[in-house]
Amino acid sequence: MLAAQLPRPGLTTPEPNKSHLGFPVNAVAPTLGVNTITGEGLAEALAGAQVVIDVANSPSFEDKAALEFFETSGRNLLAAEVAAGVEHHLALSVVGADRLLGSGCFRAKVAQENLIKASEVAYTIVRSTQFFEFVGSIIEAGADGDAIRLSPALVQPIASDDVAVALADLAVAPPVNGTIEVAGPEPFPLDKLAGEVLAITEDSRRVIADVHARYFGLVLNDRSLTPGDNPRTGPTRFEDWLGQSTARNETAGKGWAPTSGAPPAR
Numbered sequence: 001m002l003a004a005q006l007p008r009p010g011l012t013t014p015e016p017n018k019s020h021l022g023f024p025v026n027a028v029a030p031t032l033g034v035n036t037i038t039g040e041g042l043a044e045a046l047a048g049a050q051v052v053i054d055v056a057n058s059p060s061f062e063d064k065a066a067l068e069f070f071e072t073s074g075r076n077l078l079a080a081e082v083a084a085g086v087e088h089h090l091a092l093s094v095v096g097a098d099r100l101l102g103s104g105c106f107r108a109k110v111a112q113e114n115l116i117k118a119s120e121v122a123y124t125i126v127r128s129t130q131f132f133e134f135v136g137s138i139i140e141a142g143a144d145g146d147a148i149r150l151s152p153a154l155v156q157p158i159a160s161d162d163v164a165v166a167l168a169d170l171a172v173a174p175p176v177n178g179t180i181e182v183a184g185p186e187p188f189p190l191d192k193l194a195g196e197v198l199a200i201t202e203d204s205r206r207v208i209a210d211v212h213a214r215y216f217g218l219v220l221n222d223r224s225l226t227p228g229d230n231p232r233t234g235p236t237r238f239e240d241w242l243g244q245s246t247a248r249n250e251t252a253g254k255g256w257a258p259t260s261g262a263p264p265a266r
C-alpha cells in the first residue's frame with residue numbers, strides 16, 4: 001500500500017523524499033512496521049497524505065480468513081484516512097469479482113469494495129485481471145499427477161508493472177467515485193496459456209482442458225474473468241514478458257518461478 005503526498009500549487013515537494021513518481025510516497029506493509037489489521041503505524045504513515053493506494057492482500061485465501069482480512073483492513077484504513085484528511089482512496093480489486101460470488105475469496109473483494117463505496121472518502125476502484133506473475137500459482141493449483149487440469153475459459157492477464165503504471169496515473173487524477181477495469185492486451189484460453197509456460201520452461205507435464213476444472217472453487221466461462229468492453233489495457237504481451245522473465249531467472253540460476261500469492265483453491 002502507498003500513501004502519497006501530491007504536489008500542490010505553491011507547495012514544494014521535498015527532494016529527499018521524492019519517489020520516481022515525482023512526489024513523496026510512504027510504502028505501507030507489515031514488514032515496514034505498518035499494519036492495516038492491528039493499526040500499528042497507520043496514523044503516522046498517512047499523516048500529510050492526499051492519496052492512499054490500497055494494494056494490501058490477505059495472507060490467506062481461505063473464505064473466512066480472506067473476508068476478515070479485507071473487512072478489518074478496509075475499516076481500519078478508511079477510518080485512518082478520514083482522521084488524516086486523505087482525499088482519494090484508490091484500491092485494487094479483481095475483474096469479475098461481483099460475478100464470482102460463489103467463491104469466498106471474491107466475496108471478500110466485493111465486501112472491501114462495498115466498504116469503500118460507503119465511506120466518506122472519495123475513491124477509485126481499479127479492477128484488474130490476473131497478473132502474469134500469478135499464472136504460475138494457477139498452473140500449480142491445477143496440478144494432477146503428471147498433468148495440469150485447467151479450464152479452457154478465456155483469461156486476459158496483465159503484467160503487474162502495467163497495473164502499477166495505471167495506479168500511478170490514477171493517483172494523480174481526480175477520484176472517479178466508480179470502477180475502472182484494467183487488463184492485458186490479449187485474451188487466451190487458460191489451458192493454452194499454461195501450455196505456453198510449460199513449453200518455455202521445458203516442463204513435461206501435459207495440460208488437459210477440462211470445462212469442469214475449478215478456479216477458486218468456481219467453474220469458469222469466457223465471461224468469468226475477462227473485462228467488459230472498454231478496459232484500460234497494459235501494453236506488455238504475455239509472450240514477451242514470459243521470455244524476459246525466463247531469461248532473467250535463468251541468469252539468476254533460479255529457473256522460472258513467477259508465482260505470487262497462495263495457489264487458488266480447486
Ligand SMILES: NC(=O)c1ccc[n+]([C@@H]2O[C@H](COP(=O)([O-])OP(=O)(O)OC[C@H]3O[C@@H](n4cnc5c(N)ncnc54)[C@H](OP(=O)(O)O)[C@@H]3O)[C@@H](O)[C@H]2O)c1
Nearest residue numbers: 029030031035036037055056057092093128129130131134
Ligand atoms: N495477484 C493478482 O493476480 C491480482 C489480480 C487482481 C487484483 N489483485 C489484488 O491486488 C492486490 C495485491 O495483490 P498481490 O497479488 O500483489 O498481493 P501480494 O503479492 O500478496 O502482496 C500483498 C501486500 O499486502 C501487504 N499486506 C499484507 N498484510 C498486510 C497488513 N496487515 N497491513 C498492510 N499491508 C499488508 C503485504 O506486505 P508484506 O510485504 O509486508 O507482506 C504485501 O505488500 C490485492 O488486493 C489483490 O486482491 C491481485
